[in-house]
Amino acid sequence: MFQSRANSKPEKKSPSPLFSSGQELANLAVSSGLLEQSWAKISELHNELNQNETIRWRVYPESNFLIIAFGTKQLLQEEELVPSTSLPRFQFLCSKSSSSFSIHKTAATLFGRLHDQLSNLKTQVEQFEGQFKDRTRLIITGHSLGGSVASLFTLWLLDSINKRDKEKDKSVIKHTLCVTFGAPLLGDKGFQEAISCSSLWNSCFLHVAANQDLVPRLFISPHNPNAMDIDSQTGAYKPFGTFLLCSASGCTCVEDPDAVSELLEAMGLETAGIQNPNEAWQIFDYGEPVKRLMSILKIKGLVQLGEMTVDTIRAGIILQLEAIGVISIQQNPDNRELIAKMEKREKDSLLKKKMALDPSKKLNDYKMHMAKLEWYKKTCASDKRGYYNSYKSRGSSQKDIEVFKFKKYLNNYWKTEVAEAERKPQTGEAALMTRWLYGGTNYRRMVEPLDIADYYNKGLRDYKTKGRSQHFIRLEQWLEEAKKQNVPASSTDSKKQKVSALLTEDSCFWADVEEALILCESLKNGDQVESTIKNLIKFEEDVMKQIENYAVSPEIFLEESSFMQWWREYEEIMGTSYSSQLTRFMKNDLNKYGSGS
Structure with missing residues (x-):
């Protein structure tokens, strides 16, 4: 029996089914009483x-x-956007990948007019933080245009909390949520x-929109006839x-976000008959919808879907569309195009979440x-070449192939990490958390020499100006910024004790060595x-400085390096008559380096 099982092929696992949890999340928000309490204020x-x-x-x-509630009776009057260059208070949102943006003019103007008063409100929030200590949960809520001001105030507050977190290494407010x-x-x-590039900030916003309320989709074409006249790059x-x-x-x-736009547009079919433009801008009362949601709170079973329960994620999409009044399974089963679009968006979103939320x-x-x-580095120390030269002269063995694979994975990993850090709103502090910054530094010192080896194996030169990847440059810059702010440098004595296990601090050291070899070759040819x-003398002096600071690994002195x-x-x-600090070190002190003496 055991022999038979050993020879049998392992069963192929079927992929885990995907589920759309939109209704469950909505039911959770409703059942928490959050909407009811916010609307009451x-x-x-x-x-x-x-x-x-x-x-007010x-x-x-x-x-x-x-709870901080914003109430207003002011109606929307325009759809014009103002650029970030006119919004100095929100420049903290700018990053390398999102260098500019635009905000609804009416909301931005109203926020700017109230800035001094809102500054006092922010101070008041900080005072309440001290009273509530670590139990504080902050809910910021608003309706219609008041919701827009609530969102801007929340962003402004999140930036302040983020700065204080980095200064104090903790936050008093543990959860901040804006409900509009x-x-x-x-x-x-x-x-x-x-x-959106900061998943933490993006998760702080919950926007409630009823299918009978036209305001949330006024700026979405085709319900907004002027939307397509705005610059498509920055205006939509x-x-x-x-x-x-929500619906009845x-x-x-x-x-x-793309699914939200699609569904807001689909929900608009119910109110597409509004002819009076002024009626479209009226403030919709959410009192009844919130009460109705509380009364009908339940999770629908999949049984009503009949044959369509084969695909769990598709079933979830259909239930969501029916819940917000966009489709009816019984009355109009032929909504395949919209269902297919939502299904694709949901799967893409789940995949992104899986990648983002599984650090x-x-x-x-x-x-x-x-x-x-x-x-691999440790095993290379036993021969006369060392880590760098072992990789540079690698062959086609399984070990060499695996080292190249490891390097490729690590480069892709850190290129993604650096790109994500670049996309996040910049506030002047170090772009990466300390533990990630030093993880990146260790990676850079371990892997960049291998990239350098590959570069010079191709017969190229000037790696630092022509071949160096931008993510290595940024990791090095961030480390220097962190050192200037609050990170003490390691003492020479402590380095001296552990130099035998040291990674060379300058990850471009081997590029300088390769350039020095090229200079020697040019001298043999009588060039300049x-x-x-x-x-060459400058390179020699630089090397000696690194040796004095115990900043190079002893493996650079291996015979075949x-x-x-x-x-x-x-x-x-x-x-033989030439004498310098390095010549004296190489003759007299080389054997002491790395011994801790």
Whole structure:
């Protein structure tokens, strides 16, 4: 029996089914009482507003959280966008990949007009932080245009919290959530990307939109006839955060921005008959929809889908579309195009989340590949070539192939990490957290020499100016910035004790060695003798400084390393009468280096 099982082929595992959890998330938000409480505060403010007031807000301290509600009766009057160059208070959202964005003019103008008062509100929030200590949960909420101001205030506050976190190494407010009701789309694609590139910030926004409320989709073509007249590069309004879409039938949550736009447009069919433009801009009362959602709260079973339950994610999409009143399975089963679009977007979104929300797997894979390279480095120390030259002269053995594979994986991993850090809003602090920064430094010192070996094996030169990858440059720059801010340099004594296991600090050291070898070769050919010797002496002095600081690995002195090859050629060029710090070190102190003496 055991023999038979051993010879049998292993069963092929079927892929895990995918599920669309939008309805479950929406039901969770409704059942938490969050919508009911937020709307109750907004309604209270609405009742207090007089005709001359543009906007009013109030802070409501509860037992273990804080609610800040924004109420307004001001109607939307325009759809014009203003560029980020006119919005100095939101420049912190700019990053290398999202260098500019635009925001709805009415919302930006209103926020700017209230800036001083909102600064006082921010101070008030900080005072409440001290009272609530680590129990504080902050809810910022607003309706229609008040929701737009609430979103801008939340972003402004998140930037302040982020700066304080880095200064104090902790945050008093543990969770900040902005809940808007019937708010118009706030900005363009650049604005969406600036927020979405930080998954933490993007998750702080929940936008409630009813299918009877036209305001959330006024800036989406074709319901907004002027939307297509705006510059397509920066002008089209785009959603961000999570949208809770609701109808008389139920509700669902959608996070993918393209899917949100698609569904807002589809939901508009119910109100497409509105002829009076002024009616479109009216403030919709969310009191009834919120009560109705509480009363019908339940998760629908898949049984009503009949034969369509074969695909779990498709079934979930159909239930979501039915919940927000876009389709009816019984009345109109032929909504295949919309269902297919939503299904594709949901699968793409789930894949992105899996990659983004599984850092532990990525980190474990990274550590595993680094450990294998470290082992390779250790085994190379036993021969006379060392890590760099062993890789440079590698053959076609399985070990050599695997080292190339490890290097490729690590390069891809850190290129992605650096690109993500570049996309995040920049606030002047170090771009990577300390533990990631030093992980990146260790990677750079381990892997860049291998890239250098590949580069010079192709017969190329000037690696540092022509061949160096940008992600290595950024990792090195961020390390220097971190050192200037708060990271003390290692003492020479501590380095001295552990130099035998040291990675050469300058990850471009071997590129300098290769260039020095090329200079020696040019001297043999009689090329530019004076300037070449001057450059060689400068390299010699740089090497000696690194030796004095215990900044180079002892393996550079192995007999068959490229450095020792250079040293022998350099000695011959300079002659036996030439004396310098390096010549004296190589004759008298070389054997002491790495011994800790």
